Amino acid sequence: MNYPEIKLLIDGQWVASEKSIAVINPATEAVVGHIPHASAADIANAIAGAARGLRVWKRMAPAERAAILLKAAQLMRAREARIAHATVLEQGKSLAAAAFEVRRAAAILEWDANQGLRQYGQVVPLGPELRCMVRREPIGVVAGFAPWNAPIGSPMRKIAAALSAGCALILKPAEETPAGAFHIAQALVDAGLPPGVLNVLFGDPGEISRTLVESDGVRMLTFTGSVAVGRQLAQMAAARLKPCLLELGGHAPVIVCADADPVAVARLAVRAKANNTGQICVSPTRFLVAENIFEAFVQAFAEQARAVACGDGLAPDTHIGPLTNARRRQDIERLVDDARTRGARVLCGGERPPGKGYFYPLTVLADVPEGAQVLREEPFGPIAIINRFAQLDDAIAQANALNVGLAAYAFSNNADVQERLAAEIEAGSLAINTFTVSSAETPFGGIKDSGFGREGGAHSLDAYTVIKSVMQASHAQVLA
Ligand code: NAD
Numbered sequence: 001m002n003y004p005e006i007k008l009l010i011d012g013q014w015v016a017s018e019k020s021i022a023v024i025n026p027a028t029e030a031v032v033g034h035i036p037h038a039s040a041a042d043i044a045n046a047i048a049g050a051a052r053g054l055r056v057w058k059r060m061a062p063a064e065r066a067a068i069l070l071k072a073a074q075l076m077r078a079r080e081a082r083i084a085h086a087t088v089l090e091q092g093k094s095l096a097a098a099a100f101e102v103r104r105a106a107a108i109l110e111w112d113a114n115q116g117l118r119q120y121g122q123v124v125p126l127g128p129e130l131r132c133m134v135r136r137e138p139i140g141v142v143a144g145f146a147p148w149n150a151p152i153g154s155p156m157r158k159i160a161a162a163l164s165a166g167c168a169l170i171l172k173p174a175e176e177t178p179a180g181a182f183h184i185a186q187a188l189v190d191a192g193l194p195p196g197v198l199n200v201l202f203g204d205p206g207e208i209s210r211t212l213v214e215s216d217g218v219r220m221l222t223f224t225g226s227v228a229v230g231r232q233l234a235q236m237a238a239a240r241l242k243p244c245l246l247e248l249g250g251h252a253p254v255i256v257c258a259d260a261d262p263v264a265v266a267r268l269a270v271r272a273k274a275n276n277t278g279q280i281c282v283s284p285t286r287f288l289v290a291e292n293i294f295e296a297f298v299q300a301f302a303e304q305a306r307a308v309a310c311g312d313g314l315a316p317d318t319h320i321g322p323l324t325n326a327r328r329r330q331d332i333e334r335l336v337d338d339a340r341t342r343g344a345r346v347l348c349g350g351e352r353p354p355g356k357g358y359f360y361p362l363t364v365l366a367d368v369p370e371g372a373q374v375l376r377e378e379p380f381g382p383i384a385i386i387n388r389f390a391q392l393d394d395a396i397a398q399a400n401a402l403n404v405g406l407a408a409y410a411f412s413n414n415a416d417v418q419e420r421l422a423a424e425i426e427a428g429s430l431a432i433n434t435f436t437v438s439s440a441e442t443p444f445g446g447i448k449d450s451g452f453g454r455e456g457g458a459h460s461l462d463a464y465t466v467i468k469s470v471m472q473a474s475h476a477q478v479l480a
Pocket of ligand 1: 145146148173175206207209225226229232233247281378
């Protein structure tokens, strides 16, 4: 299977460009393809096309819109092998993980498409001949920015919600991993999406985001990525009084309580940590383990972690692939070296393997001293930090100590402890006795520096709609 020939999608047309950007396979460091670099004229055409697409799309019946979106989801499922293969080539994750991401993205589109059928309003009775109709309307043209770590699922979060709400979208996926968004766009075009409803641009992220946020034609911004870039975009949007949905970084704590089974939890934890080579904003990272089970947990975790096969995502036995880019690996090495120098125990991993590819093994750091950078800075890679706690109060305080709050995990069979953690952990999502923290059906997003707004769940279209009140009297009258 070849890597696809990727183009920009502008106003229903597939557009090439003179200037291009190389796409690198992180497992081999070889160039797998090139994508077009949007010019200023391409960005302007996307804005104009989106305005035209919006006029058509927002007037279509919700059931007609949903039928197109559901057909696209079906096409994604039918094209799973092709999409997953391209994702492995550009992002590095295992083929099984990429295939799972295709199915998850299709499920997100199906969920949001059906939510689009339920954008109910209200009728507020104000008197015998007077009522107010409260309607939900699409906010307008949306600018979306998606990262490289979940190159199918993350663009889909933006596309599914914006389009299901009746909005048009101009999406800039990560240039490093363009194939997922390209395949989603292709499925939507093949399913009959009208021109201009979805536009996909690659190019200079700063130029594209600045132009879109400053354009009067764009009404809202949705971004998944780093806290630093999220803050920058939010500041630009604030200057133009445009709302944002921001899904930013995390540094997920995992509280393993005294009554948990250390070996069983460690086994689950290694699988969760290895997922996407740790490059996920909800990756379990700061393990806080009760003193009485600490050593048993650390030994079981390290033993399992040593057995995790690291290799090219296309190899059948690969569990973790390479990091997606060279700068990610440099950051991981810096954080491990700093922790080691400060006296952390490195129980496995901790060294870059020789040869090509941005590989780095699953690395377990135990008894990491206060002051180590990795305790504060999200590693966004294959590092597990395992520290101990004496009292639950201390574990909760440590879990809540950072200025991010996206996902958190806890393991205990005690109902009182579970209830206390549910009330006191500061995070957008808490998973108790499981590492599954989000699905199409549940709301997902952060608190504190992890961002605001929610994707998925019953409110997934809220950020993409505005409420309009229509006051309606039965005949012309003077109201009190
Ligand atoms: P980065 O901040 O340079 O880039 C993050 C993403 O934002 C990329 O997709 C990039 O194309 C885009 N971007 C950068 N500048 C932009 C701009 N001015 N306008 C619009 N988009 C812009 O970070 P990185 O080196 O790619 O990743 C570093 C950190 O980002 C990670 O350590 C992690 O903390 C965070 N991250 C978070 C997520 C997430 O799912 N929340 C995903 C990817 C990265």
